[in-house]
Amino acid sequence: KCRDMEHQLLCCEVETIRRAYQDVNLLNDRVLQTMLKAEENYLPSANYFKCVQKEIVPYMRKIVATWMLEVCEEQKCEEEVFPLAMNYLDRFLSVEPTKKTRLQLLGATCMFLASKMKETIPLTAEKLCIYTDNSIRPSELLQMELLVLNKLKWDLASVTPHDFIEHFLSKLPIHMDTKQILRKHAQTFVALCATDVKFIANPPSMVAAGSVAAAVQGLHLKSLDMMLSSQNLTDFLSQVIKSDPDCLRACQEQIEMLLETSLRQAQQHSISSETKTVEEEVDLSCTPTDVRDVNI
Numbered sequence: 001k002c003r004d005m006e007h008q009l010l011c012c013e014v015e016t017i018r019r020a021y022q023d024v025n026l027l028n029d030r031v032l033q034t035m036l037k038a039e040e041n042y043l044p045s046a047n048y049f050k051c052v053q054k055e056i057v058p059y060m061r062k063i064v065a066t067w068m069l070e071v072c073e074e075q076k077c078e079e080e081v082f083p084l085a086m087n088y089l090d091r092f093l094s095v096e097p098t099k100k101t102r103l104q105l106l107g108a109t110c111m112f113l114a115s116k117m118k119e120t121i122p123l124t125a126e127k128l129c130i131y132t133d134n135s136i137r138p139s140e141l142l143q144m145e146l147l148v149l150n151k152l153k154w155d156l157a158s159v160t161p162h163d164f165i166e167h168f169l170s171k172l173p174i175h176m177d178t179k180q181i182l183r184k185h186a187q188t189f190v191a192l193c194a195t196d197v198k199f200i201a202n203p204p205s206m207v208a209a210g211s212v213a214a215a216v217q218g219l220h221l222k223s224l225d226m227m228l229s230s231q232n233l234t235d236f237l238s239q240v241i242k243s244d245p246d247c248l249r250a251c252q253e254q255i256e257m258l259l260e261t262s263l264r265q266a267q268q269h270s271i272s273s274e275t276k277t278v279e280e281e282v283d284l285s286c287t288p289t290d291v292r293d294v295n296i
Helices: 002-012 029-042 058-074 081-093 100-118 125-130 138-151 161-170 176-195 204-218 230-240 245-274 278-282
Strands: none
Touching: 029 161, 029 204, 058 081, 058 100, 058 176, 081 100, 081 138, 081 176, 100 125, 100 138, 125 138, 161 176, 161 204, 161 230, 176 204, 176 245, 204 230, 204 245, 230 245
């Protein structure tokens, strides 16, 4: 009888990804200061397009980054995976001249590594190859993985904007439910910044602070507490990250402009998609996330 009950309980269990509970002891100023010191070690070169790369230009990075973000979203990856993968990609391109034909292979490899670092069940090489419309083979990806690891000196524990978001949220006078919505918005802005070449030179703490400030502004939370007014919040966060308030304000404005542009493009894409004929829609790829070989 006990065995039957045990069997029923096992059958009823829902398979979910196991996560550790958040350790509030890590949300202290000592940890924050350590991260602020460490983040400089993981910054890519801001001018690698001019000084290192012969073939790759900013718009190519944008194409590959957009594809990488789509794959991460389709695969429901952890929020940290995409910004971390972009950090690997930028750091690699800062030191290694790369042919444009190998840029998608590099993007897939960086997702592969970031997924291993942050996922309970990482993306497989085979799955990533499918997302390139099989333009690369698993053996090529594994070979590229070793090259990337070598060029990054096996130092993959990069500090990303996600590491700072929780620290900032813990310091703001916001209810838990509101905090959850704010976190989601800030994470979306961080991902958006990772696709845009203008944010390469910005430290992760600056991107995180700008994203949180933009999210507070967008959600109209300033009415909840005077501290959340635009001026006060910028001053407060700039003190936390030891930055100039004007620099942080400029970063926040850049994020808001990027969001505006992205929303406009999404609307235009939506309108053009709706006007497609039935014949055109039949030709659409039925593979995951409209799987494609990024042809640059």
